[in-house]
Amino acid sequence: MKEELRQRIGGLSPEQRARFEAALRDRGLADTAEGAPPVAADAPARPELRPPRAARDPEPAAPTPSASELAFSLFFFSGDGFSRENDKYGPLLEAAEWADAQGFHAVWVPERHFHGFGGLYPNPAVLAAAIAMRTRRIGIRAGSVVMPLHHPARVAEDWAMLDNLSGGRVGVSLASGWVPEDFVLAGAPFEARRTTLLEGLAAFRRLWRGETVPFPPPGGGDAVAVRSFPRPLQPELPVWLTTSGSRETWIQAGRLGLNVLTGLLRGTLGEVAGHAAAYREARREAGHDPESGRVTLMIHTFVGRDEGYVRAQVREPLLGYIRTHMSLYEMQGLAGGGLPMDVSRLTPDDREAIAEIAFERYLGENGLFGTVESCLPRLARIRASGVDEIGCLVDFGLDRATMTEGLGLLAELRDRNRGGD
Numbered sequence: 001m002k003e004e005l006r007q008r009i010g011g012l013s014p015e016q017r018a019r020f021e022a023a024l025r026d027r028g029l030a031d032t033a034e035g036a037p038p039v040a041a042d043a044p045a046r047p048e049l050r051p052p053r054a055a056r057d058p059e060p061a062a063p064t065p066s067a068s069e070l071a072f073s074l075f076f077f078s079g080d081g082f083s084r085e086n087d088k089y090g091p092l093l094e095a096a097e098w099a100d101a102q103g104f105h106a107v108w109v110p111e112r113h114f115h116g117f118g119g120l121y122p123n124p125a126v127l128a129a130a131i132a133m134r135t136r137r138i139g140i141r142a143g144s145v146v147m148p149l150h151h152p153a154r155v156a157e158d159w160a161m162l163d164n165l166s167g168g169r170v171g172v173s174l175a176s177g178w179v180p181e182d183f184v185l186a187g188a189p190f191e192a193r194r195t196t197l198l199e200g201l202a203a204f205r206r207l208w209r210g211e212t213v214p215f216p217p218p219g220g221g222d223a224v225a226v227r228s229f230p231r232p233l234q235p236e237l238p239v240w241l242t243t244s245g246s247r248e249t250w251i252q253a254g255r256l257g258l259n260v261l262t263g264l265l266r267g268t269l270g271e272v273a274g275h276a277a278a279y280r281e282a283r284r285e286a287g288h289d290p291e292s293g294r295v296t297l298m299i300h301t302f303v304g305r306d307e308g309y310v311r312a313q314v315r316e317p318l319l320g321y322i323r324t325h326m327s328l329y330e331m332q333g334l335a336g337g338g339l340p341m342d343v344s345r346l347t348p349d350d351r352e353a354i355a356e357i358a359f360e361r362y363l364g365e366n367g368l369f370g371t372v373e374s375c376l377p378r379l380a381r382i383r384a385s386g387v388d389e390i391g392c393l394v395d396f397g398l399d400r401a402t403m404t405e406g407l408g409l410l411a412e413l414r415d416r417n418r419g420g421d
Contacts, residue, residue, distance in 0.1 A: 070383045071105040072414040075143060075298050075391030078321060081112075081119015088120055089130065091400045095407060096131045099138055102411050106139030106171070107131060108298070108391045111146050113182045117324040125158040132166035140166055143261055143298070143391065144175035144242040147204070148196040149185045153215065153228055155200070156207035160232040168233035173240030173261040173296075174201055187218075201239070201256075208237050240296060243275075250275040254282025254293065261391075263298040264366040265325070269385050272297065276386025294388045300367040301392035302402075303375060303409035310369050317397025318362055322355045368392065372413045379417050 112118030124142040176193040188196040214223035240259040243249035245267040280290040304310040
């Protein structure tokens with residue numbers, strides 16, 4: 001028996017022998033089989049099984065900016081859904097790893113449906129999971145989860161899993177939705193989206209805290225009481241309310257003790273300042289600390305060494321972004337819903353003229369474009385308007401190399417702004 005075993009072991013290939021010896025070691029047996037020939041020097045090593053990066057000896061969280069300091073995050077919003085590249089998500093994941101290593105505050109990913117504009121991002125939870133596995137400290141945010149399109153228990157389960165996978169680094173901004181076609185996914189009509197958002201928000205927060213929440217079954221009958229699992233690491237999830245500029249939404253977020261996510265797609269920095277003041281007053285009136293609420297501003301961003309170079313690099317990508325955004329309004333049939341005209345009646349020349357005007361507005365006031373030196377005063381105005389964090393939107397059509405180039409200077413801008421230079 002012993003001789004037969006020796007012969008069988010001796011007949012193993014180097015690969016088979018390596019696996020056999022590894023199995024013996026795992027069981028606490030001898031490191032080598034008695035009398036068997038040694039493993040060949042060129043035999044492949046047994047791969048080391050390691051837990052996901054986020055679960056291994058978690059590093060300290062990225063330092064939280066002081067109350068007076070503007071936090072810098074990356075924001076992804078408009079990835080091209082028509083792209084046939086094999087590595088569609090490579091630029092985002094590489095940028096997230098880079099931002100993690102550079103000490104950026106968070107990375108934001110959206111929820112978009114049924115249009116090439118932003119079509120890379122139908123599910124922020126899936127993308128957040130990929131980011132969680134490739135980063136250690138950076139916050140991971142959904143900007144936004146369109147709550148009326150989902151059951152609140154499903155949202156609670158997904159993001160509790162992500163909270164565990166990331167080591168407690170997630171947060172979500174919740175939106176009511178703005179594209180009627182998206183509501184083919186919903187259990188409620190588009191017209192009821194704001195009410196559905198608030199109802200879903202209340203249920204979601206209760207589930208996150210571990211409460212049992214009753215829900216009516218789809219076919220009618222008695223409500224079913226559910227408690228969601230797994231239990232998250234964060235006892236209270238950071239939650240934002242998304243608004244494109246409605247003062248009412250800002251005030252509602254303040255009363256509920258939520259943060260705010262906004263942008264400059266339809267408004268100005270002066271309007272943001274007025275909304276932010278009303279938001280903090282609403283927090284105070286509702287018994288919340290007015291200064292602890294966070295205002296996050298999504299802003300198109302590219303920083304270069306030369307003003308002329310920046311303009312040349314962003315012109316065509318940004319014009320394309322603006323044209324596509326106009327087509328979204330036309331697809332929705334929302335005449336006047338944020339644009340002061342019926343876009344479906346515009347001639348091609350009208351569209352180009354409007355796109356050029358919008359481009360100049362983004363380049364000058366509604367974006368963060370320029371050199372480190374020229375962007376510093378812009379950051380001071382943003383901070384003075386009541387904004388606590390900027391989500392630098394970098395995927396508006398720049399090629400991969402150009403986007404990566406801009407990130408390095410964005411880090412330099414952050415450091416200069418932090419130092420008060």
